[in-house]
Amino acid sequence: xxxxxxxxxxxxxxxxxxxxxxxxxVVLRLARQIRSDFERQGFRVVLTRNDDSNPSYEDRAALxxxxxxxxxxxxxxxxxxxxxxxxxxxxQFPSPAASGDAGVSETPKSLITWEEAQRPYLDVSHRLxxxxxxxxxxxxxxxALISTPFAIRELRSVSAPAIAVELSSISVPDPNMLVAMGxxxxxxxxxxxxxxxxxxxxxxxxxxxxxxxxxxx
Amino acid sequence: MPRNLQITLxxxxxxxxxxxxxxxxxxxxVKRLAQTTTTEEQARRDLLKPSTSSPTDVPAExxxxxxxxxxxxxxxxxxxxxxxxxxxxxxxxxxxxxxQPPTPEQRTLPxxxxxxxxxxxxxxxxxxxxxxxxxxxxxxxILSEMQAVNSIARTLESNVSSLRRLKILIHGQEVDTLAxxxxxxxxxDLNSSMPAGLPNTPGGVSLPTSQPAPTAExxxxxxxAKHPR
Numbered sequence: 001x002x003x004x005x006x007x008x009x010x011x012x013x014x015x016x017x018x019x020x021x022x023x024x025x026v027v028l029r030l031a032r033q034i035r036s037d038f039e040r041q042g043f044r045v046v047l048t049r050n051d052d053s054n055p056s057y058e059d060r061a062a063l064x065x066x067x068x069x070x071x072x073x074x075x076x077x078x079x080x081x082x083x084x085x086x087x088x089x090x091x092q093f094p095s096p097a098a099s100g101d102a103g104v105s106e107t108p109k110s111l112i113t114w115e116e117a118q119r120p121y122l123d124v125s126h127r128l129x130x131x132x133x134x135x136x137x138x139x140x141x142x143x144a145l146i147s148t149p150f151a152i153r154e155l156r157s158v159s160a161p162a163i164a165v166e167l168s169s170i171s172v173p174d175p176n177m178l179v180a181m182g183x184x185x186x187x188x189x190x191x192x193x194x195x196x197x198x199x200x201x202x203x204x205x206x207x208x209x210x211x212x213x214x215x216x217x
Numbered sequence: 218m219p220r221n222l223q224i225t226l227x228x229x230x231x232x233x234x235x236x237x238x239x240x241x242x243x244x245x246x247v248k249r250l251a252q253t254t255t256t257e258e259q260a261r262r263d264l265l266k267p268s269t270s271s272p273t274d275v276p277a278e279x280x281x282x283x284x285x286x287x288x289x290x291x292x293x294x295x296x297x298x299x300x301x302x303x304x305x306x307x308x309x310x311x312x313x314x315x316x317q318p319p320t321p322e323q324r325t326l327p328x329x330x331x332x333x334x335x336x337x338x339x340x341x342x343x344x345x346x347x348x349x350x351x352x353x354x355x356x357x358x359i360l361s362e363m364q365a366v367n368s369i370a371r372t373l374e375s376n377v378s379s380l381r382r383l384k385i386l387i388h389g390q391e392v393d394t395l396a397x398x399x400x401x402x403x404x405x406d407l408n409s410s411m412p413a414g415l416p417n418t419p420g421g422v423s424l425p426t427s428q429p430a431p432t433a434e435x436x437x438x439x440x441x442a443k444h445p446r
Contacts, residue, residue, distance in 0.1 A: 077358075153394045169360075
């Protein structure tokens with residue numbers, strides 16, 4: 001199951017462009033295009049929102065956590081950055097050694113906390129993010145060559161491989177430039193997910209790991 | 218014109234005049250309330266913010282991480298009067314980060330952001346409490362929020378060696394995100410060894426791009442990433 005997450009929505013516009021373009025509308029349009037492309041390749045797809053609503057971070061994560069073998073893809077448009085580029089992110093927790101936290105085993109045997117749901121998937125999420133970043137760097141010159149692990153809130157409670165992709169930027173003179181990035185973005189996403197699947201030589205572990213999550217709202 | 222209509226019009230006219238007078242009063246009241254809020258915020262800042270300079274401070278070279286383009290931060294060496302005491306030193310550094318970017322384009326934090334409080338716990342955890350304007354003034358987006366957090370983390374890490382991790386509060390409270398994306402409920406590592414190939418963690422300074430931009434001081438190259446964030 002591919003879970004596409006158009007960020008923001010409702011009263012949360014996200015990034016706002018000079019011509020009245022708002023991120024929430026652009027990402028919804030991109031998400032619908034991505035859904036179509038995945039469905040054409042035989043994937044099942046669900047959107048965390050398909051209208052101008054704004055589900056909470058927890059609701060978005062809960063949707064992904066309801067499926068086995070889900071892959072969560074959050075779509076964003078930045079306020080800043082080089083126009084026409086894209087960046088991919090996976091989650092990063094603070095290091096246990098520095099924080100003093102016990103952390104969670106890479107292969108948890110029992111329940112894990114809602115706040116740490118992404119932890120067992122960090123490796124596969126990072127791998128998917130890197131696969132996508134490579135694909136995007138070929139389509140959008142000037143983009144990063146490798147993905148960036150960082151504490152992106154939307155990814156933390158997802159109990160599945162989870163990435164965020166952010167296009168730059170909402171400040172484009174013509175919003176159609178962002179919409180035009182949809183087809184190559186979508187194509188890159190499909191290819192990356194296909195490469196991640198078990199059996200693909202580029203996939204080491206696949207994405208079949210699923211863990212019970214405690215504390216879901 | 219019928220007498221009834223005249224009376225009605227007269228009453229309406231009086232009502233409009235009273236309404237206009239009330240509206241003006243209401244506007245003045247709102248203005249006064251806004252001024253009061255600003256004053257309270259300013260008073261709180263003044264109360265909480267100790268003087269960041271003292272006679273014992275000595276001029277020292279510091280590395281402050283400012284923006285180098287929209288996607289990079291780079292260390293820039295500046296000479297500042299710095300305290301030897303870690304809390305005061307950290308405050309001086311963050312104040313410089315906010316107030317003294319070489320150019321407006323190199324700014325990573327809103328110019329009206331204020332460090333309300335700074336504490337260091339015994340385990341090396343730095344707690345930086347910023348005004349609401351850090352949150353409201355940072356452009357919404359992963360890239361911009363990451364740049365803001367990284368500039369704070371890297372500046373502290375490079376100049377206060379005793380710090381191990383950073384917690385960012387907004388107006389004394391833990392908040393979900395900085396401006397909708399970057400998770401502020403946890404901590405950011407400081408002075409920890411950076412895993413190879415992950416240059417844009419709090420241990421890294423620049424984003425890998427296929428068109429690397431010049432840096433004021435290139436970070437140590439990582440074997441897996443030739444163009445760090």
